[in-house]
Amino acid sequence: EIVLTQSPATLSLSPGERATLSCRASQSVSSYLAWYQQKPGQAPRLLIYDASNRATGIPARFSGSGSKTDFTLTISSLEPEDFAVYYCQQRSNWPFALTFGGGTKVEIK
C-alpha cells in the first residue's frame, strides 16, 4: 500500500504570502497525484489533478508540481478564502485502493 505523507501538518501564514505544501509518496505514483481543498463544514473540492493540471474554475494562484514520490502544491499569494485544509490523493491498482495524505492545514497567522 502506498502511503502519502504531507508536510507540514500546519502552515501559519498571512494573506498575500506564498504557501508551499508538500506530499511525499512511499513509492512512485508517476504523475498520478491529485490535490483537494476542504473548508470547515464543506465537502472537499478538487484543485489539481495529474500533479500539475488545475481543475475547472480553480484560480491560477494554485499550482502543482512534482513526479514520482515528491509533489508540491503552491499557492502564490494567499487570499482569505484559501485558509483551509489541503489533501493529496493517489490510487493504487494492485490492490485497488485510493489513499489520501493526512492533510495540511493552512491557517491565518
Add this chain to the structure above:
Amino acid sequence: QVHLVESGGGVVQPGRSLRLSCAASGFTFSSYGMHWVRQAPGKGLEWVTVTWYDGSNTYYADSVKGRFTISRDNSKNTLYLQMNSLRAEDTAVYYCARDLRPPYSSTSILDNWGQGTLVTVSS
C-alpha cells in the same frame, strides 16, 4: 451542473445496519465510476469503496470489507452504500464522489462531491 445529494445517515447502535443513498443529477450517471469516502469527526479523508460505471466491479477498503456493500441503480441515477455490523469507528461523514477517469485508467480523480451525510454509531 453536477449535483450529488447523500441521504440516509443517522444514529445507529453498534452491530446494526444502515443504507446510504446518493442521488445524482446533471450528468450521465451511468458513464461514471462512483466512490464513497468518509471522514471521522476532526480527522482526515478515508476512501471506503468504488463501483465501476456499470457496477461490474467493486473494491473496498480493508476496514469495511465484508461489512459494507456498494451498489448502484443506473435507471434511478442513484448510488447506495449498505453498511452492516456497524462499529463505533464507522462514525463519520460519508461523501459520495464522481470519478472523472474511466476505470481502466491509471488513477482516480474525484471531481465532484456531495455535501455528505453523518453516520453516528453509538449505543
